[in-house]
Amino acid sequence: MADNTGSQQSLNDIWASEDAIFARKELLDIDHIPDEDRIIGRDEEIEDVASSIHPAVRGKSPRNTLIYGKTGTGKSLVAKHVTQSAKQFAETNDTDMGRVYIDCTQSTTETRVVINIARNLNSPEATNISIPVTGLSTDVYYHRLWNILDELYDVAVIILDEIDKLKDSEILMQLSRAGEAGKVDSCKVGIIAISNKISFKDTLDERVLSSLQDREFVFPPYDANQLRNIMHNRSDAFHDGVLTDDVIPLSAAFAAQEHGDARKALDILRNAGELAKDAGADQVLEEHVRDAREKADIDRFAQLLEGQPPQIKATVYSLSLLADNNPDESEFSTRQIYDVYKQLTALLDMDTLSHRRMADRLGEQVFLDILGRSERVGRGRGQGVTHYYFLMEDPEVVKQVIHQDDRFADVNNVSI
Structure with missing residues (x-):
C-alpha cells in the first residue's frame, strides 16, 4: 500500500500557511460590490440610476434604463450597487422588492434569460413553483415567472448586462409590457439594460422602443487619476508593505491606455499579486505588473474565444x-x-x-x-x-x- 504521509504533510503545510501577499483578495474581484466610499468617480452616475428606479423603493413602477459605456467604466458595478441599496431601503418601507442580475454573455437566448430570472427570483417553498433548467416551452417559463413575481414581489428590477449579446430583443418587449399586457397583476417590473455599444438601440424595432420608454445614461471612461484612486481604495486587498510605490501608478497607466478600463486595472493588480505569490516574493514589484499586463491580455482574449x-x-x-x-x-x-x-x-x-x-x-x-x-x-x-x-x-x-x-x-x- 502506497505511503502518502509525505503528500498529506505537504498539504497540511499549505492549509496552515498564511497568504503572504493578499489580505482581502475579494476586493480585487470586479464582481465584488464594494461599499459606496470605495466607488470612485461615479457619483453622478449613481444618482442618475438611483433617480431612474427611485419609485421602486415604494412599490411603484421604476423607469426602464439603458446604460452605455466602454468595458470597465463601472456600468455593472453602479447598477448592482444602486439596486442592492434600493432593495435594502425598500424593506424599511414594507416593500417587497426583487432584484436580479443576468449576464447576457452567458445567457444568450430569450428562453435562457427567462429561466435564470425566474430561478433567481423564485422561492419554491413559498410559491410551490418549480423552474427546471430544461424541458418546458418559453411560454410556460414566462407564465411561471409572472406567477412568481405576483406571488412574491411588489416590484422587481431586472439587470440585463451586455444586452447586445442577446440573439433577439423579445425579452425586452415581454418584460417592459408585462403590466400593460396583463401578464402580471400586482408586481411592477423595471429593466436596467447595459451595453458596451452606444448604437445598441439602433438594432431594436419600433415596437420594443415604444414599449421601453427608457432613460439613457452614458458612462465615460475613467482617467488615470481615477484609476489610481480606485486601486488605492482597494489596496487593503494586500498586506501592509506588500505593494511597492510604483505598482499602482504603473497599473493605472496601463489601464488608462485601454480607454480607462477599471476592470483591466484590477485584473492587472490581482495578477501581479498572484505572480509575486507564485514566485515566493515578499513584495509586488514593477516586473510583476508588466508580466501581469500580458497575462491579463491573454486571459481576456482567451475568455472571448472560449468555446x-x-x-x-x-x-x-x-x-x-x-x-x-x-x-x-x-x-x-x-x-x-x-x-x-x-x-x-x-x-x-x-x-x-x-x-x-x-x-x-x-x-x-x-x-x-x-x-x-x-x-x-x-x-x-x-x-x-x-x-x-x-x-x-x-x-x-x-x-x-x-x-x-x-x-x-x-x-x-x-x-x-
Missing part, C-alpha cells in the same frame, strides 16, 4: 498572421483574409468554407468584440462597400491563445 469552433479560430488566426507579417498595415480586406485562410485550412487539413461563409464568421467576431471592422466605399460607378477587419488585441496575444487549441499547436512555425 469558439475551429473555423472561427482559423479566421481570426488568419487575420493575426496578416497583421504580424504586415506591421505597417492595421486593417485587411475580406479577400486578403480569405487568401490566407485557404492556405491555413489546407495546412491544417480542415474544411475550407466559401468566401461568403468565412465573411459571415468574421462578422460574428465583430459582434463578439474579438475583431473590429471598418468600411470603405469603392471609387467609380457601380463600386460597392468593402469591409476591412482589424484585431482588437496584439497579434502575438491572439496567436498565443489560439495555440492553446491542440489543432493549432503545430501552426506556430507556419509562414504564410
Whole structure:
C-alpha cells in the first residue's frame, strides 16, 4: 500500500500557511460590490440610476434604463450597487422588492434569460413553483415567472448586462409590457439594460422602443487619476508593505491606455499579486505588473474565444498572421483574409468554407468584440462597400491563445 504521509504533510503545510501577499483578495474581484466610499468617480452616475428606479423603493413602477459605456467604466458595478441599496431601503418601507442580475454573455437566448430570472427570483417553498433548467416551452417559463413575481414581489428590477449579446430583443418587449399586457397583476417590473455599444438601440424595432420608454445614461471612461484612486481604495486587498510605490501608478497607466478600463486595472493588480505569490516574493514589484499586463491580455482574449469552433479560430488566426507579417498595415480586406485562410485550412487539413461563409464568421467576431471592422466605399460607378477587419488585441496575444487549441499547436512555425 502506497505511503502518502509525505503528500498529506505537504498539504497540511499549505492549509496552515498564511497568504503572504493578499489580505482581502475579494476586493480585487470586479464582481465584488464594494461599499459606496470605495466607488470612485461615479457619483453622478449613481444618482442618475438611483433617480431612474427611485419609485421602486415604494412599490411603484421604476423607469426602464439603458446604460452605455466602454468595458470597465463601472456600468455593472453602479447598477448592482444602486439596486442592492434600493432593495435594502425598500424593506424599511414594507416593500417587497426583487432584484436580479443576468449576464447576457452567458445567457444568450430569450428562453435562457427567462429561466435564470425566474430561478433567481423564485422561492419554491413559498410559491410551490418549480423552474427546471430544461424541458418546458418559453411560454410556460414566462407564465411561471409572472406567477412568481405576483406571488412574491411588489416590484422587481431586472439587470440585463451586455444586452447586445442577446440573439433577439423579445425579452425586452415581454418584460417592459408585462403590466400593460396583463401578464402580471400586482408586481411592477423595471429593466436596467447595459451595453458596451452606444448604437445598441439602433438594432431594436419600433415596437420594443415604444414599449421601453427608457432613460439613457452614458458612462465615460475613467482617467488615470481615477484609476489610481480606485486601486488605492482597494489596496487593503494586500498586506501592509506588500505593494511597492510604483505598482499602482504603473497599473493605472496601463489601464488608462485601454480607454480607462477599471476592470483591466484590477485584473492587472490581482495578477501581479498572484505572480509575486507564485514566485515566493515578499513584495509586488514593477516586473510583476508588466508580466501581469500580458497575462491579463491573454486571459481576456482567451475568455472571448472560449468555446469558439475551429473555423472561427482559423479566421481570426488568419487575420493575426496578416497583421504580424504586415506591421505597417492595421486593417485587411475580406479577400486578403480569405487568401490566407485557404492556405491555413489546407495546412491544417480542415474544411475550407466559401468566401461568403468565412465573411459571415468574421462578422460574428465583430459582434463578439474579438475583431473590429471598418468600411470603405469603392471609387467609380457601380463600386460597392468593402469591409476591412482589424484585431482588437496584439497579434502575438491572439496567436498565443489560439495555440492553446491542440489543432493549432503545430501552426506556430507556419509562414504564410
